[in-house]
Amino acid sequence: MDQSLIITLKNDISKLFDSIEKYDDGALYFDDKLVDGHEHQGPLSTTSSVVRGLTAFAAVTAGSVNLxxxxxxxxxxxxLGIGVPGDAKDFFNQIDSLACLESNRVSIPLILSLPSTELSLTKKDSLKVRVNTVLGSNAPPLTVKLVGAFSSGSKDASLVESQYEMQELKFDAETGVHILSSLPKSIDVGSYTFVFEIVLHESEHEKVYVTGNQTKVPIFVTGLIKIENAEITVLDGDLGSIETQKNFIHGLISYIYRLDLAGQNVVSLSANHLQKLRISFQLTTPRGRAFKPHQALLKLRHESKIEHIFVVGNSGKQFEILLNFLGLVEKFFYLSGRYDIxxxxxDAVMENSLLRAIGHIELDLPEPPEKAPRPPPQPVDPYSRYGPKAEITHIFRAPEKHPPKELSLAFLGLTILPLLGFLVGVLRLGVNLKNFPSKAIPATFAILFHVGIGAVLLLYVLFWLKLDLFQTLKLLGFLGVFLxxxxxxxxxxxxxxxxxVKSA
Structure with a gap:
């Protein structure tokens, strides 16, 4: 084989990799392309084709491919980062490419991963790291070092490197995991980026495996936050600064309520528009440092369901809010009454985040002026709008006066008399069956005719006892057609x- 052609092909491969695309997490891929003028290949198919061609070329070439x-x-x-593709062809390309990278003559990549990227200071979780090939095979003898840890969003020096230099993780041969039993003291609750470095023990393996310079992994460190010195009290309106309030509070306020935010205690307060409500507490991390959560909100809900939300400010560990009701009367729409507190x-890293009802306060606000703002209309509860309605109770008019019972029975007897007279007359005159048909079909129609007459009489009785006029007319219509x-x-x-008979 002409070596000049092989050298040219190697140079072309190097130029091809110069056009490779990159994601923020360090993943590299080749962009999609048009094949044969009509078939469109996506990044997965294109990158897979390059990997298969590269590993196949390296397998039959005597020299090495310098990449x-x-x-x-x-x-x-x-x-590894694209997950499981939904298309069978893409899934094949993914697995086939990983198999090519698992065993090739260019470089076998070693992947650093963490079983869990969330660690709890309260539970004293250990930092565990795995290093394997792309298909999970065991890595050669190596050492994993923690060389840096940066707080997310911070560009300061590493919290680890500045105090501990490089921390080596202990390898557990049974589980194949590298373990750091305790986190550095400089690591507190929060979001961090840990920087790891892999060092191979044997120099020969450096020609076969590739580990990368450093691997950055996002880590969330959680813990129980201590909530201490929680207080709530009502201050007189003539108090000045917070320091003045602290110095003279015992002379002006009858009682300071200590809150147990971890418990279920509630307080009952009262105030007017000339007074102030003060709430304070302290938040401390498991390392004893000040903690600033993502949210620290105070909500006051009026009995009319109108809510007011305030942000609780902080200075170091101390969180404090002071509500001056005189300046809030318009915001409260001059609504006196009970406000639930x-x-x-x-916070995402706070294991004991809380949403706690701490009591209520009865506010006595002045009457609203003529042009005072009105409370906004509250949203209608869907259940009250579309739910079951109250039962409707009909009120019927008083029944009309009826005749005496004896008179009604007398008229009933007069109504039955014609029928009785008819029956007596039939019995006295006798029944003549001479003209009753003797043949089967005419006899059947004769019987049905008399049955129909009897049904009509029975219908009259039912109309008298049970049926209404419309039901009777409907049934009578069917019987009439039948008759x-x-x-x-x-x-x-x-x-x-x-x-x-006459013709005879």
Whole structure:
């Protein structure tokens, strides 16, 4: 094989890697491209093609391919950081590329990872680090060092390097984990970026494996925050500064309420518009330092559901808020009455964030002037709007006067008399069945006709006892149609029979 062509190809590979793209986390990839003028390949497919071609070329070439180890490590981070692709072809490209990086003649990347990036000072969690190949194989003998720790958003010197230089993690052969049993004293609750460095024990492995210069990992350190010296009191309006209030508070205030924010105690206060409400407390980290949470809010909720929220300021460990009701009467819409007091202190690294009702205060505010602002309309509760309504109780008019019971029964008897007279007449005259049809079909229609007549009489009885007029008319309509049909058939038969008798 012509060596000049191989050298040219190696130079082309180096130029190709000069155009590689980079993410903020150090992952490297090749941008998508157009294949054959119509097929579009995404970054995953394009990068996978480059990795397969690179490792295949390195496997059949006698010399080495000079590529920076950081770029091979960046490609490994790209394939590991994209998760599980939703497309089967992309998933194959991902696994195949990782398999190529797992065993190749260029550089085998070693990946540093943490089982957990959240550590608790209260639970005294240990810092644990794993170092494996891209597919999880064991790494060669090496040492992991913690060389720096920066507070998130801070550009100051490393909290670790300035005091402890490099801290070496202890390797546990059974679990394959590098462990730092206790965090440095300079690390308190908060968000940090830890900087690790991997050092291979044998120099021969440096030609096979690539570890990168340094690896940065975001770490969250949590803990229980001590809430101490919590107080709430009502001050007279003629007090001056906070220092003056502290000096003369015992002469002007009957009692200072000590709050146990970790418990369930509540206080009951009262004040007018010439007084002030003061709430103070201290927050301390497990290391004894001042702690400033993301949120420290005081909420006052009026009995009409109108809420007012105030930010609690701090100076070091001390958090304090002073509400001057004289300057807040317009904000409170001159609404006197009961205000529930609620304190919220929370942070992502605070294991005991709280939202606590600490009591209520009865405010006596002056009457609103004519042009005072009105309270905003409160949102309508969906349950009260769309929920079940109150039961409607109908009020019926008084029933009209009815005749005496005896008179009603007398008229009932008069109504039944014609029917009784009809039955008596039928019995006295006798029943004539001479003209009743003898054939099966006419006899059937004759029976149905008489049954229909009986059904009509029964319907009248039901109308008297139970049914209303509309129900009776509906049933009577069906019975009427039925009687017309069967009556027409039986009368036609009788007319035909009578005509035969006369003609004979």
């Amino acid at each position: 920076p180890g950081d770029k091979i490590l960046g490609l490994a981070k790209f394939f 609620e304190l919220a202190v929370g 017309v049909l069967v009556g027409h058939r039986i009368l036609s038969h009788l007319a035909a029979a009578s005509a035969k």
